[in-house]
Amino acid sequence: MNNRILASSLARVEKFLGDRTPPAMVKIGQNTDPFRILVGCVLSARTRDEVTEAACARLFRRIKTPRGLLKLTSRQLEKEIYPVAFYRNKAKALKLLCSDLMERFDGRVPETLEELLTLQGVGRKTANLTLILAFNGMGVCVDTHVHRIANRWGYVETATPEETEAVLRKKLPKKYWQKFNEWLVGFGQTICKPLSPLCSQCPVDKHCPRTGVNKYR
Numbered sequence: 450m451n452n453r454i455l456a457s458s459l460a461r462v463e464k465f466l467g468d469r470t471p472p473a474m475v476k477i478g479q480n481t482d483p484f485r486i487l488v489g490c491v492l493s494a495r496t497r498d499e500v501t502e503a504a505c506a507r508l509f510r511r512i513k514t515p516r517g518l519l520k521l522t523s524r525q526l527e528k529e530i531y532p533v534a535f536y537r538n539k540a541k542a543l544k545l546l547c548s549d550l551m552e553r554f555d556g557r558v559p560e561t562l563e564e565l566l567t568l569q570g571v572g573r574k575t576a577n578l579t580l581i582l583a584f585n586g587m588g589v590c591v592d593t594h595v596h597r598i599a600n601r602w603g604y605v606e607t608a609t610p611e612e613t614e615a616v617l618r619k620k621l622p623k624k625y626w627q628k629f630n631e632w633l634v635g636f637g638q639t640i641c642k643p644l645s646p647l648c649s650q651c652p653v654d655k656h657c658p659r660t661g662v663n664k665y666r
């Protein structure tokens with residue numbers, strides 16, 4: 450898939466998604482507090498959207514800052530974020546992250562990708578998404594949906610999300626960087642699903658080589 454066809458495919462995906470409910474992180478991102486967005490990114494890993502949103506809302510009714518989160522006991526924090534996936538590990542990770550924010554950034558979320566990537570437990574996906582949603586920065590957030598669909602479209606030929614991000618940073622026109630994740634997450638949740646994509650209902654099927662797809666509906 451070249452950039453001309455990609456542009457047409459993205460326009461179709463955007464039109465298809467229309468007024469559908471955006472992915473959880475986009476909704477959480479409508480709140481402009483960078484700390485809340487960063488915490489939401491951590492909670493969202495391998496967790497359903499509605500569970501992430503509810504946990505984030507519960508937690509932020511109780512705390513507002515890294516200092517506030519550190520005042521919670523581990524049990525209290527686990528209880529607030531339950532039932533997000535791996536809630537015990539995520540509670541530990543949030544404590545470490547908040548200690549790091551207090552020690553090195555005076556409780557503030559840093560604004561650059563390089564600094565975000567130095568934070569305890571923050572990987573490329575979280576750093577890029579926080580950069581985009583909290584600071585309107587130029588990030589390329591590659592999660593499982595973006596990695597899968599970009600490969601199915603033949604836009605990239607990569608084995609890992611990290612490789613996909615590197616290729617997208619070279620190839621994807623910058624005007625799409627901030628929205629690429631939102632569109633492909635929404636599309637991946639509804640049509641281009643992981644195991645058996647709904648190709649018969651797909652708005653971009655004419656342009657899609659379905660690379661690596663063995664089973665579809």
Ligand code: SF4
Nearest residue numbers: 641646648651654657
């Ligand atoms: S045709 Fe199938 S594999 Fe290709 S984008 Fe559509 S749903 Fe995904």
